[in-house]
Amino acid sequence: MQDFGRLNPFVSELEESVKTILNSITEKFDNNSDSINSKLMNLKEPDELAKEFEEIIQRNGNRITLKELSKKILEYTNNAQLPGYAGHQNSPPHPLAIAVDMISRTLINPNSVYELSPSGIAIEKSIVNWMCRKIGYGESAGGVLTSGGSLGNLTALLTASHVKIDNDIWKEGLHSTEPLSVLVSDQSHYSIKRAVQILGFGEEGIEPVETDEGYKIKPSAIKAAHERSLKKGRKVFAFVANSCSTATGSYDPLNEIADYCEENDLWLHVDGAHGASALISEKYNHYLNGIERADSIVWDSHKMLLCPSLCTGLLFKDGNDSFKSFTLKAAYLFGESQERNWFDPLHRTVECTKPALGIPLYTLLAVLGEKELSNYVESRYDISKWFIEKIKDDENFEEALVPDANIVCFRYKPANKNFSLSELNELQNKIRDKIINESNFYIVQTILNGVTYLRLTIINPLTDESDLLKLIYLIKKIGIEL
Ligand SMILES: Cc1ncc(COP(=O)(O)O)c(C=O)c1O
Secondary structure: OOOHHHHHHHHHHHHHHHHHHHHHHHHHHHHHHOOOOOOOOOOOOHHHHHHHHHHHHHOOOOOOOHHHHHHHHHHOOOOOOOOOEOOOOOOOOOHHHHHHHHHHHHHOOOOOOHHHOHHHHHHHHHHHHHHHHHHOOOOOOEEEEEOOHHHHHHHHHHHHHHHHOOOOHHHHOHHHOOOEEEEEEOOOOHHHHHHHHHOOOOHHHEEEEOEOOOOOEOHHHHHHHHHHHHHOOOEEEEEEEEEOOOOOOOEOOHHHHHHHHHHOOOEEEEEOOOHHHHHHOOOOHHHHOOHHHOOEEEEEHHHHOOOOOOOEEEEEOOHHHHHHOOOOOOHHHHOOOOOOOOOOHHHHOOOOOOOOOOHHHHHHHHHHOHHHHHHHHHHHHHHHHHHHHHHHHOOOEEEOOOOOOOEEEEEEOOOOOOOOHHHHHHHHHHHHHHHHHHOOOEOEEEEEOOEEEEEEEOOOOOOOHHHHHHHHHHHHHHHHHO
16 A cells, blocks of 8 residues: 655665765865875955855855765864864764764654654663663662763752652742752863753852862862851752862862761762763773762763764663653643653653764674774774873873873973963963964863863874874974974
């Protein structure tokens, strides 16, 4: 009865389109791979580039071909697939993960309700369960996949406020309770501060907890921060720890923090967006000792698990808490029973429609195996420690700290020159500008206690020791020229 023949034009157009795009990608990489001195990225004035793209869709007739368009898009992308990419915390996606994502884009658009995406939703549960097992959570754990660590952090803090605050603030609003606050590492990602303010707790809703010289929470500073917030008339209901922090990749001491939270009835949320992936490494999972005591955890697969953007595990020690984030009524989707089942994830996420986020990571686990991913994580952490030793051995460099993870901060500081702090800070900025504009490396910078550092996230699996030695050489060369 069904006329699948009608789908043939769809399938052949898809095949043609994929071939065209694949050719453009191949061309891009071929051009880059032998041009060792070419730039990693191509930057144009934002207004100029935006105008060019706008012009393309405003044309009357004279449509652009897919080949021309894909080339144009690829001309202005930051090339995270090349070994010189050592910038932000986004892993270059694995080819398997990219390819399998097409299934989701082709056939299963909404991964919100079971009947719309049975395999997508079953796979989501497998990923959530896998993450919960790696954390060391018990049988009652659970969670969902969501669109990014920032949204995961927001949802976790919303859930925490519903569980820990007696008044029904979801129904009655925030004015039904006393002012609330959250204890947060002074090294937290900005999404935490943003989440607290979106939730309406205000600026004072964030109480920073001091960190030590390694940018890890000082357990001795927690009580003081708690008391400061109480003095401001706040009820402190949650604590956010880093595993690991964004700027320096530092892991907070979770057991000490969990002790404090248990003694003081605080919800413990661990932001593991970047660093929870070390859980799959036998060598480095000790950084996360105590994580199984957290009430909620965020873990991104688009950072250290080679997946395309984006897929975040939002995980709860007590899986029932995941159903307390929202008490939304949408009978047309949930059915009249309002039954809160696990297989319609929209009960528990901000998103209504979301892609089948778990498919890329599931494929890597199923086809490559966890060991491959673990080797990747370990190799990136190992090479970062190797790199910092090179920096320490060179009198023209200074490290900010010895990194736990694969985030490395250091600065060029010529041994035979006396520069002021501001001159040195300026020098790092100029070096980075030259590196990203004139070499085939991409690096970033950060400011720690008023000192500007060059910052690498050594995240590309292809980046090896020889690339990093080249980078050191280049920085020195540029430094001398400047
Ligand atoms: C520690 C930490 N938390 C949260 C985030 C935000 O995650 P996402 O970019 O997935 O929203 C980041 C991003 O770098 C991060 O480093």
